[in-house]
Amino acid sequence: MTTTSEHPDPRVPVALLGLGPMGHALSAAFLAAGHPVTVWNRTPGKAAGLVARGATAAGSVAQAVRAGRVVVVCLRDDKAVRAAVVPADADWTGRVLVNLTSGEPAQAREMARWAAGRGAGYLDGAVLTPTPTIGTPAAAVLYSGSGEVFAAVRETMAALGGTAAYVGDDPGTAAGYEVALLDVFATAVNGVVHAFALASAEGIAPQRFAAFATGIGGLLPEMITRFGEQLAAGRFPGDRSTIASAAAGIGHVVNAAAGHGIDTGMLTAARRTVDRAVAQGHGADGLARLAEVLRRGGPSVPERPAVSSG
Structure with a gap:
């Protein structure tokens, strides 16, 4: 042709x-x-x-x-x-x-x-x-x-x-977009079904939980745009939320899920990244910094066991 x-x-x-x-x-x-x-x-x-x-x-x-x-x-x-x-x-x-x-x-x-x-x-x-x-x-x-x-x-x-x-x-760029976008979808779906499992374990009806969960989902478009801007600029202000505060929040979720015997694999992986960021001195930074921590890697930190409240 x-x-x-x-x-x-x-x-x-x-x-x-x-x-x-x-x-x-x-x-x-x-x-x-x-x-x-x-x-x-x-x-x-x-x-x-x-x-x-x-x-x-x-x-x-x-x-x-x-x-x-x-x-x-x-x-x-x-x-x-x-x-x-x-x-x-x-x-x-x-x-x-x-x-x-x-x-x-x-x-x-x-x-x-x-x-x-x-x-x-x-x-x-x-x-x-x-x-x-x-x-x-x-x-x-x-x-x-x-x-x-x-x-x-x-x-x-x-x-x-x-x-x-x-x-x-670069012939690989379109596939690069696709796998990264599938990453968003796969991890988001896992988060949604995991949240329904945890809510159900706490006796919360799925329909009632869904009404509040859609509000959380509505925060993502603005957050994705903001993260893109911060990553491009290399600046990660912690004026809205910090990595240190996220560490505490993830810990609560891991402990609550573990207490019900719900798998916490993806959450513990996320907590490892947060802990690594804190160990590298980024605890006061905004959450977009975690993308750089993931990409660049660094020393691992000891695994924190879940603490059952039961």
Whole structure:
């Protein structure tokens, strides 16, 4: 695929490898935008609905790649991507591989090297919104890799709808955003379910607890923005809350949960970070300082056992 055209064909042929829920949604969006679409899936039988809407089912990865100028892959993980594309006797010359499979930054960089060795352009992408948003204004996808390649396929990828944000020429950057955002989600969900378990152990009805918990959740957007500003500036004022005060609060939660036999693994990990920050002399700093403590590490501190009140 030529990557220097200022006026790319709006009906670029697209090949889609992988027809899980997200792959199916991506294929449907390309079809709705008028692109010739060829689809392949390791397990046969998932393409029928798309074929009825105008897609072509490929019998092999090589056949799908041959049909597409932009080849979008959306599989379970990096291992599945490699199992599909590496053994395939496909001609990648002049094509663009857009990898929308969730993975790790190092894996994205390695796939970019693999694609370059076969004459293909490469973009790594992170889909940040669920399948129902694909093809709508609510969709959000991050892309990283060659800026020239992104410019060449931007109009084609616009079929997915919403926001298409280019985040840099390092192929691993989009995956870096994704894993960090998944970190927010995973730890937040763990915190929510852990809190419900603790509240229930204390005899608090879930619905009544939820009414107050949503208020706590409402504090996060402003806090995230403020932490970002403080980390960028390297200044961590403790005017709202300090690490030392957080140490006391986490201790109360750990002790209360342990008293009910509720797992405290994530909380004790958080307390270790807080204790390390205090040991490094940051007790009077604001909580954003903890991100630097985590990234830079430092001497560990003795584990504090939970104190049961029972």
